[in-house]
Amino acid sequence: MLPLAALLWExxxxxxxxxxxxxxxxxxxxxxxxxxxxxxxxxxINSVLGTVTAWVLVRDDFxxxxxxxxxxxxxxxxxxxxxxxxxxxxxxxxxxVGVHLAFTRTAIVLALCFVTLPFVIRTVQPVLLELDVExxxxxxxxGAGQLTVFxxxxxxxxxxxxxxxxxLALARALGEIGSxxxxxxxxxxxxxxxxxxxxxxxxxxSAGAAAVAMVLLAAAxxxxxxxxxxxxxxxxxERA
Amino acid sequence: xxxxxxxxxxxxxxxxxxxxxPLGMVFYRTFQHGLEPVWQTxxxxxxxxxxxxxxxxxxxxxxxxxxxxxxxALAIVxxxxxxxxxLNAFIDLPLAVSPVVVGLALYLLYSRTGWxxxxxxxxxxxxxxxxxxxxxxxxxxSVPFVAREVIPTLRELGNEQEQAAATLGATRWQRFxxxxxxxxxxxxxYGVILTTARCLxxxxxxxxxxxxxxxxxxxATTRVDDLVQNFQTSGAYAISVVLAAIAIGVLVLMMLTKPxxxx
Numbered sequence: 001m002l003p004l005a006a007l008l009w010e011x012x013x014x015x016x017x018x019x020x021x022x023x024x025x026x027x028x029x030x031x032x033x034x035x036x037x038x039x040x041x042x043x044x045i046n047s048v049l050g051t052v053t054a055w056v057l058v059r060d061d062f063x064x065x066x067x068x069x070x071x072x073x074x075x076x077x078x079x080x081x082x083x084x085x086x087x088x089x090x091x092x093x094x095x096x097v098g099v100h101l102a103f104t105r106t107a108i109v110l111a112l113c114f115v116t117l118p119f120v121i122r123t124v125q126p127v128l129l130e131l132d133v134e135x136x137x138x139x140x141x142x143g144a145g146q147l148t149v150f151x152x153x154x155x156x157x158x159x160x161x162x163x164x165x166x167x168l169a170l171a172r173a174l175g176e177i178g179s180x181x182x183x184x185x186x187x188x189x190x191x192x193x194x195x196x197x198x199x200x201x202x203x204x205x206s207a208g209a210a211a212v213a214m215v216l217l218a219a220a221x222x223x224x225x226x227x228x229x230x231x232x233x234x235x236x237x238e239r240a
Numbered sequence: 241x242x243x244x245x246x247x248x249x250x251x252x253x254x255x256x257x258x259x260x261x262p263l264g265m266v267f268y269r270t271f272q273h274g275l276e277p278v279w280q281t282x283x284x285x286x287x288x289x290x291x292x293x294x295x296x297x298x299x300x301x302x303x304x305x306x307x308x309x310x311x312x313a314l315a316i317v318x319x320x321x322x323x324x325x326x327l328n329a330f331i332d333l334p335l336a337v338s339p340v341v342v343g344l345a346l347y348l349l350y351s352r353t354g355w356x357x358x359x360x361x362x363x364x365x366x367x368x369x370x371x372x373x374x375x376x377x378x379x380x381x382s383v384p385f386v387a388r389e390v391i392p393t394l395r396e397l398g399n400e401q402e403q404a405a406a407t408l409g410a411t412r413w414q415r416f417x418x419x420x421x422x423x424x425x426x427x428x429x430y431g432v433i434l435t436t437a438r439c440l441x442x443x444x445x446x447x448x449x450x451x452x453x454x455x456x457x458x459x460a461t462t463r464v465d466d467l468v469q470n471f472q473t474s475g476a477y478a479i480s481v482v483l484a485a486i487a488i489g490v491l492v493l494m495m496l497t498k499p500x501x502x503x
Contacts, residue, residue, distance in 0.1 A: 007341070007344060007345040007348055009348075009355075049250070049251070049254050052247055052250055052251050052254075053251040053254065053255070055247060055251075056247050056248050056251040056252075057251075059244075060244055060247070060248050062248065068252070068255065070491055070492075070494075070495050071255065071259065071260065071491075072255075073491055073494065074259060074263070074487065074488075074491060075259070076434070076437070077437045077441075077487035077488075077490040077491050077494075078263075078441065078483070078484060078487040079440065079441025079442075079443060079460075079461050079464075079483050079487070080441065080443055080444075080461075081441075081443045081461045081462075081464045081465055081480075082266075082441070082461075082464065082480045082483045082484055082487070085266060085464060085468065085476060085477070085480050086262035086263050086265065086266045086480070086484075087262045088468075089262060089265040089266045089269050089477070090261055090262040090265040091262070096265070110258065113258055114258050114259065114262075117258065117259065146243065168335075168336075171335070171336040171337075172335075172336075174338065175336070175337060175338025175339065175340070175341065175444075176338070177338065177339060177340050177443065177444040177447075178339070178441075178443035178444055178461070181443075181465055182465065182468055193338075194338045194339075194340040194341075194444065195340075197338075197340045197341065197344060198340050198444075198447070198448065201340075201343075201344055201347060201448055206344070206347070206348060206351070209344055210344065210348065213338075213340070213341040213344050213345075216337070216338050216340075216341050217337060217341055220333065220336040220337040220338070220341075221336075223336050224329055224332055224333065224336050227332075228329065
């Protein structure tokens with residue numbers, strides 16, 4: 001707790017004006033914009049593909065499914081710097097598949113997709129497991145098409161799961177650094193907020209670093225609040 | 241069912257493109273010239289030292305956070321006190337906040353102009369750019385895991401058994417060691433595995449506070465970064481493969497210890 005208090009103190013010390021100056025610096029604005037944009041894009045991608053993957057893991061059956069299921073957690077267990085290096089090995093300068101993404105914004109999205117992959121899958125999967133297939137069968141017997149069944153029955157049930165997974169993924173994506181340093185680096189177009197803060201610290205500008213860090217910290221607080229509110233909303237029937 | 245096959249294809253292709261193919265590539269690149277060069281780079285004294293630092297940090301952080309996590313979980317589930325909601329929210333904070341921000345916070349606290357820096361400096365204790373800072377950063381980022389795993393288990397467990405034991409005259413300690421701990425042990429083990437994985441893999445916070453001095457304060461993860469920046473990629477690949485192998489070991493352990501309800 002104390003370290004965070006020191007951070008607040010440092011940000012306060014510079015005063016309102018210094019704070020705004022550090023935040024509205026074009027480099028800072030660019031880094032923050034890129035961070036939030038990339039994080040939102042990644043959350044969208046993973047909420048769709050994560051839901052698909054969770055669906056496949058619960059409803060589909062094929063050889064090696066349990067292996068696939070355990071591989072999902074790999075991004076949680078793998079050090080992020082290693083994650084960055086693996087992406088660099090395949091999609092970097094010496095790519096065997098001919099895809100060269102190093103130091104591009106696509107690489108940022110790719111790396112963030114990697115590290116946030118498990119969140120939505122792991123929050124949707126248990127809900128899908130509990131979901132009664134009979135409800136869907138009943139709807140189908142009444143003439144509902146696949147899409148209607150999904151939209152009217154499955155989606156409303158798994159939506160809280162998708163949302164809470166997405167929110168956690170968003171928090172993770174906003175603060176990510178380890179997987180990005182190698183494949184995205186700190187070029188003019190690819191400096192995300194966490195790398196920008198890191199650079200400011202290296203340059204000895206701890207006040208500027210603290211100001212930008214405050215923005216990230218505020219975002220993290222909002223995310224935690226959102227998770228809490230969501231949990232409150234989802235359990236409203238149990239509490240009533 | 242073509243629709244089912246299409247969905248399966250999409251999911252598996254996504255996992256392949258983003259997860260498995262890159263990982264496979266690192267293993268291929270590492271071992272493409274055989275085992276000999278890999279062994280050579282790994283036995284480089286600087287690399288060995290980096291692994292030692294990482295292990296020391298984990299050896300301090302894991303037991304500490306295990307005890308703290310269990311205590312926090314007990315407090316959050318069993319006790320009523322002021323600021324409980326706050327504790328519950330703050331324990332998750334290291335998961336939501338950027339590791340760089342954590343590093344910066346520690347940096348500000350222990351730098352020469354920070355709150356503790358001058359006093360520690362006057363007493364000849366160096367925290368920043370030394371082992372203590374690495375350990376502190378590692379502890380901070382791995383706080384939530386044990387508590388997160390234990391809290392739901394404790395909730396489900398209820399406290400009837402403990403009350404029964406209490407009516408039979410069991411002391412608080414006896415109740416904890418004989419009833420509570422055995423019931424939550426799998427959750428604790430699972431949390432410890434996650435904590436260990438996080439400790440060994442921490443990069444962002446450590447990169448800020450360690451100073452990354454080769455052979456002194458470099459950890460395994462920061463050494464990967466430094467080697468890549470110096471175009472010594474084969475060394476970076478070799479360390480990465482070791483770390484990846486640990487991660488895969490962690491996954492296997494998780495599979496073995498996870499309660500068998502899901503999937």
